[in-house]
Amino acid sequence: MEKTNEKETVRTFQSVKGMHDVLPADQPYWDRIVGAATEIARSYGFGRIEPPVLEFADLYNKTSGEGSDVVQKEMYTLRTKGGDFLALRPEYTPGIARAYLENALSRLGQPQKLFAIGPIFRHERPQLGRARQFTQIDFETLGGVNDPIYDAEIISIFWDLLGELKIKNTVLRMNSIGCRICRPIYKKQLINYYKNHEKELCEDCVERLKTNPLRLLDCKEEECVRLKEKAPNFLDKLCVTCSGHFKSVLEYLDEIAIPYELDNHLVRGLDYYSRTVFEMYAEGKEADIGALPAGGRYDYLMEMIGGSLTPAVGGACGVERLIAVLKAKEIEFAPKAGRRVFLAHAGDLAKKKAFALLKDLRARGIMVSEALARESLSAQLKVADKENIQIALILGQKEIYENSVIVRDLRNGVQEAVLVERLPEEIKKRLKND
RNA sequence: GUGCCUAUAGUGUAACGGUUAGCACUAGGGUCUGUGGCACCCUCGGUUCGGGUUCAAAUCCCGAUAGGCACCCCA
Numbered sequence: 001m002e003k004t005n006e007k008e009t010v011r012t013f014q015s016v017k018g019m020h021d022v023l024p025a026d027q028p029y030w031d032r033i034v035g036a037a038t039e040i041a042r043s044y045g046f047g048r049i050e051p052p053v054l055e056f057a058d059l060y061n062k063t064s065g066e067g068s069d070v071v072q073k074e075m076y077t078l079r080t081k082g083g084d085f086l087a088l089r090p091e092y093t094p095g096i097a098r099a100y101l102e103n104a105l106s107r108l109g110q111p112q113k114l115f116a117i118g119p120i121f122r123h124e125r126p127q128l129g130r131a132r133q134f135t136q137i138d139f140e141t142l143g144g145v146n147d148p149i150y151d152a153e154i155i156s157i158f159w160d161l162l163g164e165l166k167i168k169n170t171v172l173r174m175n176s177i178g179c180r181i182c183r184p185i186y187k188k189q190l191i192n193y194y195k196n197h198e199k200e201l202c203e204d205c206v207e208r209l210k211t212n213p214l215r216l217l218d219c220k221e222e223e224c225v226r227l228k229e230k231a232p233n234f235l236d237k238l239c240v241t242c243s244g245h246f247k248s249v250l251e252y253l254d255e256i257a258i259p260y261e262l263d264n265h266l267v268r269g270l271d272y273y274s275r276t277v278f279e280m281y282a283e284g285k286e287a288d289i290g291a292l293p294a295g296g297r298y299d300y301l302m303e304m305i306g307g308s309l310t311p312a313v314g315g316a317c318g319v320e321r322l323i324a325v326l327k328a329k330e331i332e333f334a335p336k337a338g339r340r341v342f343l344a345h346a347g348d349l350a351k352k353k354a355f356a357l358l359k360d361l362r363a364r365g366i367m368v369s370e371a372l373a374r375e376s377l378s379a380q381l382k383v384a385d386k387e388n389i390q391i392a393l394i395l396g397q398k399e400i401y402e403n404s405v406i407v408r409d410l411r412n413g414v415q416e417a418v419l420v421e422r423l424p425e426e427i428k429k430r431l432k433n434d
Numbered sequence: 435g436u437g438c439c440u441a442u443a444g445u446g447u448a449a450c451g452g453u454u455a456g457c458a459c460u461a462g463g464g465u466c467u468g469u470g471g472c473a474c475c476c477u478c479g480g481u482u483c484g485g486g487u488u489c490a491a492a493u494c495c496c497g498a499u500a501g502g503c504a505c506c507c508c509a
Contacts (some may be wrong), residue, residue, distance in 0.1 A: 014482090017500065069507050073435070091509085120509075125435075127502070129509085136509060187445060204506080220505090268508095279509095318509030346468045379463085381470035396468055410470065 005350050005386040018124070018132030029323045032333050034117060036138045044157055046113040046139060048206040053093035053119060057087035063094040063304045064270045068149065074122040088121035091270070092138040093298065093314055094305065101307045111144030111311075117319070129289030129321040137161070139295075140314035142302075148245050151276040151297060151313050152252035158280060158293035158315055165322060166331050168294075172258060175234070175266035176246035176275050177214070182239035183274075187213055189232045197227055206215075241270050242275055249276055272301040276313065281327045289324055293317035339424050340367040341427055342384035342410075346377045346396035354395045357405070357420070359377040364424045370392075384410060391430055394425070 016019060022030065041048065057077050064071040076088040089095055096114055099105070105112045116138045123132055139157050141150045155172065162170050178186060191213050198206060202221040209216060217228050238246065253260055260278075268277050277296035295315020304312035326332075343361070345354040351372055361368050371383040375392070384392050392416075394406040405423055407430070408415035418426045 012483095014500070057464090069435095074507080117447060122508075123435095124507075125505095126500090127504095132508095134509070138509095215507095289509095290507095291509060292437050316509055344469080348467095374467095376464090376467045378466055379470095383470085385470040392470080394469070398468085408469075413469085415469085 001198070016132070018126040020131060020133075020283060026323065027271055028333055029326060030319070033137075033165065033322055035132055036161055037115070037117060040157055040160050040164065041115045041139070044113065044153065048114040049096060049099060049114045049116050050118055051092070051099045051116070053089055053121075054086045055089060055095050055098065057085045059098055060087055060090060061092050063097075063272050063301055064091065068270050070122060070270065074124055075120045075352060076123055082398035090122050091120060092118075092136055092303065092316060093140065093270075094274075095201075096138070096314075097142065097301050097312065098142050098305060100243055100310075101302065101305065102264075102347065104119060104379055105309075106310070111150065112142045113140075113227050114142065115139045120352075127289075129318070129324045131320060134321075135319040135416065136316045137319060138314065138316040142313065143310055143316075144311045146245075148248035148276070148351055149252055150311075151249045151256075152256070154295060154313050154315050155249075155278055156256055156258065158295075161317065162280065162282075162292065163324065167282050167322070167325055167329070170292075171281045171283055172253075173259040173263040173266050173279050174250065174260045175251075175263050175277050175279070176236060176238055176266060177273060177277055177296075178238050178242045179274050182242055185322060186232065186234050187239040189237065190214070193231050194227070200224075200227060214267040218267060228265070234265050235262065245275055255341070268296055270298075274299050274300045278315070282329070289321050292321055292325065308422065337430060340387070340389055341391040341393055341431075342369045342380075342387070342389040343372075343393045343395065344380035344384065345372060346394065350395045350397060351399055357393075357395065361424065361427075366424060366427055381410075391427065393427075 013255075016055065028410055038048075057075065060071045060075060064118060070090050075090045078086050078088075080086060098116075116136075118135065119133050120136045121133050124130060127130060139154055141154060144150075159170070159172070166257070176276065177183060191209065192215055193207055194205075194213070196199065198209070200223050201209070201216075202219065202224055205216050205219050205221070205224050207388055208219070213355050216224065219225065219228070228248065233308075235243075235246075259287060266279060275297040279291040279292075279294040281291055291314050294317075295313070297311075297313040299309065299311050301312060304309065341361075343358055343362045345351045354372060358368055358372075367387060369384070369387055371380045374383065381392060390410055392408045392410055394408060399405055399417065402417065404417040404419050406415050407418045407423075407426060409430075
């Protein structure tokens with residue numbers, strides 16, 4: 001690269017706040033996580049869906065709701081030249097629900113089991129495990145009957161995902177937030193209770209009492225924590241149907257031996273949730289980055305966007321958070337065994353021939369590394385060594401005349417000349433023996 | 435969105451307001467264009483940006499930007 005004196009005048013760029021590059025060094029984590037999710041999806045019979053990143057902003061306004069910070073404060077919105085008001089998706093669920101309606105997936109076998117992996121955008125203050133663009137793995141079960149077994153299945157999927165990634169000490173917290181019949185009644189009771197203690201509440205909670213009373217149960221202020229101990233417990237106030245539904249979910253979890261804690265303070269930030277809500281955490285302060293998978297039931301969502309009442313349950317997990325936990329817990333995935341060989345040349349003519357040989361070997365499905373741009377053989381072998389490669393192929397003048405290639409085992413230095421036409425076979429044989 | 439903390443080569447770090455900004459790793463090259471790991475030698479590369487104070491700023495002040503932490507909220 002040529003140096004210039006124009007450095008001052010050339011603008012340099014940084015990535016936008018809260019948006020990060022994923023570099024090759026992190027790819028093993030991504031491959032592993034995406035691979036595990038895809039495999040689990042397959043085994044549970046979930047089909048992949050990818051709705052667009054951009055949707056009409058109203059899709060989220062109408063569903064995620066008034067009291068939702070995710071939509072009210074954190075959504076990236078834009079107006080197109082044509083005047084459309086769009087939003088970068090701040091979550092997956094409404095888009096998938098929209099796709100379900102628009103593509104008439106309700107006409108296919110019910111329920112539809114769908115999963116998605118892709119970027120999500122929220123304009124938040126970044127922290128560890130919290131970025132403005134991040135990636136979610138999302139599972140949704142839409143349609144069919146309102147069977148609590150689907151709630152348990154979604155939880156089971158995320159439980160398996162964490163297990164597959166060797167994330168141990170996971171805690172599952174469960175709660176039910178009722179339906180449109182029992183929730184308003186409970187809300188009223190809760191408000192009444194807190195109104196009597198309004199003077200003891202913290203500033204935020206006084207505000208919450210008006211905007212989102214359920215959130216009062218989530219406050220960490222000392223006084224408020226004390227107050228909520230005597231607050232009415234939603235689990236006692238659920239209507240018979242909701243209570244039975246929740247009980248069944250828990251029974252199914254028992255049946256597949258997934259442990260859980262009941263947490264009546266657990267609420268969701270989004271308006272469309274009903275009944276089951278859950279969150280999973282990795283224990284340990286080194287992994288203190290909030291919930292990993294989380295989700296719940298959202299039977300009313302489809303109605304909010306012009307469909308009929310459709311049972312639905314789902315959840316999502318942040319990939320970057322998983323990676324943060326894996327790194328914090330120093331969980332490393334075993335590097336793939338060396339399935340690569342290395343081709344080195346000695347001399348200009350050999351360099352040309354090696355270039356052609358590379359292409360040939362690759363066409364036969366052999367993974368070959370090289371450092372043909374380096375002239376000395378030792379420099380090339382150094383690269384091979386650094387890449388942890390076990391078999392080096394060496395091509396020089398002599399070999400070209402003999403129509404052969406030296407096959408050298410880098411672990412013990414033993415080498416032999418192999419005829420070019422026998423080479424692919426020989427390589428495959430050696431790799432297989434490892 | 436609020437409050438607090440931080441910012442020196444790619445990474446990790448050093449430098450009473452006055453040093454050629456030092457060190458280790460990494461990277462590139464060489465000793466060694468017919469053989470890697472070890473060793474030795476050489477090289478590239480830095481004070482986040484913009485203002486100010488001062489004879490003098492990596493160092494002090496202000497602002498911006500980014501990162502982290504707590505809150506808010508959330509995957």
